[in-house]
Amino acid sequence: xxxxxxxxxxxxxxxxxxxxxxxxxxxxxxxxxxxxxxxxxxxxxxxxxxxxxxxxxxxxxxxxxxxxxxxxxxxxxxxxxxxxxxxxxx
Amino acid sequence: xxxxxxxxxxxxxxxxxxxxxxxxxxxxxxxxxxxxxxxxxxxxxxxxxxxxxxxxxxxxxxxxxxxxxxxxxxxxxxxxxxxxxxxxxxxxxxxxxxxxxxxxxxxxxxxxxxxxxxxxxxxxxxxxxxxxxxxxxxxxxxxxxxxxxxxxxxxxxxxxxxxxxxxxxxxxxxxxxxxxxxxxxxxxxxxxxxxxxxxxxxxxxxxxxxxxxxxxxxxxxxxxxxxxxxxxxxxxxxxxxxxxxxxxxxxxxxxxxxxxxxxxxxxxxxxxxxxxxxxxxxxxxxxxxxxxxxxxxxxxxxxxxxxxxxxxxxxxxxxxxxxxxxxxxxxxxxxxxxxxxxxxxxxxxxxxxxxxxxxxxxxxxxxxxxxxxxxxxxxxxxxxxxxxxxxxxxxxxxxxxxxxxxxxxxxxxxxxxxxxxxxxxxxxxxxxxxxxxxxxxxxxxxxxxxxxxxxxxxxxxxxxxxxxxxxxxxxxxxxxxxxxxxxxxxxxxxxxxxxxxxxxxxxxxxxxxxxxxxxxxxxxxxxxxxxxxxxxxxxxxxxxxxx
Numbered sequence: 001x002x003x004x005x006x007x008x009x010x011x012x013x014x015x016x017x018x019x020x021x022x023x024x025x026x027x028x029x030x031x032x033x034x035x036x037x038x039x040x041x042x043x044x045x046x047x048x049x050x051x052x053x054x055x056x057x058x059x060x061x062x063x064x065x066x067x068x069x070x071x072x073x074x075x076x077x078x079x080x081x082x083x084x085x086x087x088x089x090x
Numbered sequence: 091x092x093x094x095x096x097x098x099x100x101x102x103x104x105x106x107x108x109x110x111x112x113x114x115x116x117x118x119x120x121x122x123x124x125x126x127x128x129x130x131x132x133x134x135x136x137x138x139x140x141x142x143x144x145x146x147x148x149x150x151x152x153x154x155x156x157x158x159x160x161x162x163x164x165x166x167x168x169x170x171x172x173x174x175x176x177x178x179x180x181x182x183x184x185x186x187x188x189x190x191x192x193x194x195x196x197x198x199x200x201x202x203x204x205x206x207x208x209x210x211x212x213x214x215x216x217x218x219x220x221x222x223x224x225x226x227x228x229x230x231x232x233x234x235x236x237x238x239x240x241x242x243x244x245x246x247x248x249x250x251x252x253x254x255x256x257x258x259x260x261x262x263x264x265x266x267x268x269x270x271x272x273x274x275x276x277x278x279x280x281x282x283x284x285x286x287x288x289x290x291x292x293x294x295x296x297x298x299x300x301x302x303x304x305x306x307x308x309x310x311x312x313x314x315x316x317x318x319x320x321x322x323x324x325x326x327x328x329x330x331x332x333x334x335x336x337x338x339x340x341x342x343x344x345x346x347x348x349x350x351x352x353x354x355x356x357x358x359x360x361x362x363x364x365x366x367x368x369x370x371x372x373x374x375x376x377x378x379x380x381x382x383x384x385x386x387x388x389x390x391x392x393x394x395x396x397x398x399x400x401x402x403x404x405x406x407x408x409x410x411x412x413x414x415x416x417x418x419x420x421x422x423x424x425x426x427x428x429x430x431x432x433x434x435x436x437x438x439x440x441x442x443x444x445x446x447x448x449x450x451x452x453x454x455x456x457x458x459x460x461x462x463x464x465x466x467x468x469x470x471x472x473x474x475x476x477x478x479x480x481x482x483x484x485x486x487x488x489x490x491x492x493x494x495x496x497x498x499x500x501x502x503x504x505x506x507x508x509x510x511x512x513x514x515x516x517x518x519x520x521x522x523x524x525x526x527x528x529x530x531x532x533x534x535x536x537x538x539x540x541x542x543x544x545x546x547x548x549x550x551x552x553x554x555x556x557x558x559x560x561x562x563x564x565x566x567x568x569x570x571x572x573x574x575x576x577x578x579x580x581x582x583x584x585x586x587x588x589x590x591x592x593x594x595x596x597x598x599x600x601x602x603x604x605x606x607x608x609x610x611x612x613x614x615x616x617x618x619x620x621x622x623x624x625x626x627x628x629x630x631x632x633x634x635x636x637x
Contacts, residue, residue, distance in 0.1 A: 006117045008139060008271050012278055015110050019103065019282075019429060026099060026425035034423035039294035044425040047286045054278065 009062035017055035024048030094241050094419055100428030107279070107432045111260055111272045111439070118264025118271065125471040128265035129451040130197060130361045135267075137367035139274055141374025144358040145382075146273035148176075148375075149280060150441025151434050152233055154386055159410035161390020162401055165305065165314025166636055168390070169383045173317075174341040176379050177629045179349035180372040181622045187350050188359060190522060192368040193603035194596040197360065199353040200456045206521045206597045207532030209460075214536050215514065216456035219353060220449055222510040224485040227445035232490035234438035240406065241415055241431065250487060253435065257443045258483045261450070262476045266361055269440075269447040273358075276436040277378075283426075283433035284385040287414070290421045291392040301388070304395040309402075314391070317636045335557075339565025343572040347511035351518055354448035366616060373621040380628055389414050396420070442486065450478040509547075512568040513539020516575035523599045524583075525591065531583030539575025546570045 027035070027045025035042040094100075122128050160168040196202050200219060204212035231250055238249035260268045295301045305314045349355060349372070359371035393413035394400050400408050400416075407416050418430050454475045463470075517535050520527050546567040549555045557563040596603040614620045 006121070006271075008274055011110070011114065011271070012275055015106070015275060016278060016282070018106060019279075022099070022103060023425050023429065026423075030423065030425070034425070037423040038290040038421045038426070041290055041293060043286055043290055043421070044423060047282065047426055047429070050286075051282060054282070 007062050007067045009058045013055045013058035013062065016051045016058070020048050020051030020055055022048070023051060093243060094427060094431070095424070096242055096427065096431070097424040099424050100431060103425070103428035104432050104435065107436060108256055110275065111268075111436075112256065114271045114275070115260030115263040115268040118260075118268040121267055122265060122472065124468045125454075125475070126197070127267070128472045128475055129454065130357070131265070131267045131270060133361060134363050135270065135361050135367070137362060137370040137374055139270065140358045140362045140367065140371040142277050142378070143270040143273040144355060144371050145375035145378050146277040146280075146437075146440055147354055147358060147444035148379075149277065149382070149437055150230055150444075151237070151437040152230055152441060154280070154284070154434070154437055155233070155237075155411050155414060157383075157386040158390040158393070158413040161387035162394040162410050162413050163390075165310045165316075165391065166387065167313075167317050168387050169317050169632070169636060170336055170340060172379060172383045173629045173633055174337065175345040176349065177376055177625060178341065179345040180376045180379065181625055182346065183350045183356070183359075184369045184372040184376075184618055185622050187518075187522070188369045188372070189365065189602040190597060191356060192360060192362070192365045197455050198452050199351055199356050200452055202597070203517070203521075203532065204456070204460070206594070207517075207527070208529040210529065211517065211532035211536055212456065213461070214533055216452055218510050218540065220452055220457070223354060223445045223449045223452070224482050225489055227442045227449070227482065227486035228489035230438055230441040230445070231486050234435065234442075235490070237415070237434060237438070241434075250490060253439055254442070254483050254487055257439050257446065258480060261443055261447055261479045265472075265475065266357065266447050266451070269443045270358060270361065272436075272443065273440050276433075276440045279429070279436050280433045281378075281385070283430040284389075284414075286426060287417055287421065287430060288385055288388050291389060291396075291417055294421070295392055295395060301391060301395070305391055308394050310394065315636075317633060335562050335565040335569070339562075339569045343512050343515060343568040344565065346519075347513075347515035347568070347572075351514045352511060353452060354444045357448050357451060366612065366618070369618040370616065370621065373618055373625060376625045380625070380632065386414075389417050393417055442483075446479055446482045446486065449482040450475045453478045453482075509540060509543045509571075512543055512571040513575035516572045517579060520576060520579050520583075521598070524580075525594060525598050526583055526588050527579060528583045528586045528588055530586045531579045531581075534582040535575040535579030538578035539571045542574030543567050543571035 023044045025048075027042050027048050030042075030044060034044065037043075121132070124132070126132055157168060157171060160171070191199075191202060194202070194205065196205065198216075200212050200216040203215050231254060234253050235246040235250035238244045238253075239246040260272065264271075292298065292301065295304060302315055306312055308314065355372075359368045362368040362371050390410075390413045393416050397407060397416055397420075399405070400413075401410055402408065406412060407419075414434075418427060422430055454471055458474055458478075459466075459471065513536055516539060517532055520535070521532060546555075547563070550557065550563045550567070557566055595601055610617075
């Protein structure tokens with residue numbers, strides 16, 4: 001449980017996701033002054049979208065390869081060398 | 091420095107960051123069972139985490155603000171601090187030195203010196219590193235207080251104490267693991283914020299070609315767009331250093347000294363889960379390092395061409411160090427502004443945390459365990475490490491004000507490095523490649539090198555000798571320190587008893603503890619040699635583009 005919470009990819013996804021939502025909303029409801037301040041670019045909106053994409057990337061990575069699988073793989077990797085078990089005859 | 095109109099929205103974004111880093115500290119606490127867990131994350135982390143932490147530990151706000159200042163003052167030539175002043179050394183650390191560091195199972199950089207040379211060199215290095223580290227931590231802390239007080243109108247003392255308290259809390263709780271995790275988080279926040287700022291700034295000045303046209307009209311002129319123009323001996327270039335000083339001073343001595351022997355960096359690699367991951371740590375860090383100049387040099391140049399009187403006027407907003415804050419005030423609306431301020435705060439805190447987590451490890455392992463109490467249990471050393479974290483932060487706060495007297499904060503940091511890191515690299519490299527180097531050669535060389543750097547600085551600041559610029563003086567100081575260390579190490583070694591060859595197993599060239607086949611079984615993207623070739627090729631190509 002703790003180690004799942006401590007998966008850094010989930011923490012990054014959470015933080016960037018929250019920031020993304022905040023900026024996206026600020027970009028949509030903000031004053032026209034704030035939408036044009038950045039050389040005419042609505043930077044809150046665009047940065048919000050990019051942050052949400054980054055968050056999605058980390059979340060997908062964390063979900064498709066959970067920490068436990070990675071740990072198992074790392075252990076398997078450590079044991080694999082030299083003495084691979086002989087293949088079972090079919 | 092411009093004062094921002096920060097709104098509640100910006101403060102919410104800053105507060106979310108503080109809560110996150112503290113939360114990581116609380117979670118990481120549950121992982122700590124042994125002293126190795128506290129000081130080296132139990133040597134368990136995957137390469138991508140240690141690699142990003144490796145680069146983030148270096149991506150402090152001093153670096154960001156200082157390099158943007160250099161970008162405005164010296165132009166594109168600032169890339170030398172990256173492609174020449176970092177990349178080769180990072181590759182060398184990963185390929186050549188890491189097998190000795192990780193393979194010999196040392197827990198700190200000074201510990202290598204103890205095994206290779208003996209207690210004298212070790213004690214000298216452990217003490218000087220501990221002092222330098224808290225001084226640099228103090229510089230970061232002071233700069234953080236200054237920036238926050240100027241940008242947000244906070245009291246400088248309150249800003250220092252608040253950020254020190256946050257760093258203190260998460261390191262005391264989670265040790266190196268929380269420092270590293272927060273560095274990785276910080277990396278993404280910084281890249282997102284600076285990436286947005288650079289994009290907007292570039293759009294405003296008409297893209298790369300628009301920026302280039304305007305830089306040609308600026309005080310930097312055409313030379314501001316080239317890395318190598320005027321670098322011939324006696325030539326005239328914005329940095330004021332010829333290619334000898336730049337290549338040997340920055341590219342070799344300062345850079346190799348910093349990247350390969352600075353424990354605040356190497357510690358990240360030592361926390362990797364195996365030797366392959368440790369070797370890949372600086373190599374993975376090198377990829378972002380190649381492109382960070384985009385994020386700092388461009389804001390410097392844009393500030394130069396858009397802010398009236400930049401670099402010449404006396405107003406806060408016209409100072410080189412304020413290039414990035416000036417653009418933030420100019421372009422970023424509330425919301426994005428909060429994220430950018432968060433990125434600066436995060437990078438300051440990461441700089442302090444990297445130094446404090448290196449400090450507590452060296453003091454605990456290399457001073458306390460080796461010379462005062464070597465027989466205690468894990469819990470005792472974890473307890474001691476936590477106490478030393480508090481002590482380190484307190485000293486950092488106390489010394490923060492040394493930085494006040496210096497105009498360009500980056501030069502101050504370079505100065506500290508030339509005292510402590512530059513000679514160190516000579517001692518390491520000779521010890522690594524020359525079996526004949528002796529116990530007394532090691533310590534005599536270190537003392538001579540440190541004195542050499544100190545004397546060069548003294549003579550330069552008194553005006554007895556002169557160099558092209560402050561930066562050139564740092565480069566030459568480093569060269570002198572390295573030369574003095576190398577000569578004294580060799581001479582004293584030849585006059586004293588060599589070490590027994592059995593004692594050098596795993597510590598010198600040709601005797602590394604490595605499995606020569608281990609890397610060949612891996613896919614190409616996990617093989618250090620392949621990564622190194624790609625990185626060096628990219629660095630060469632980038633240098634040619636900006637020649």
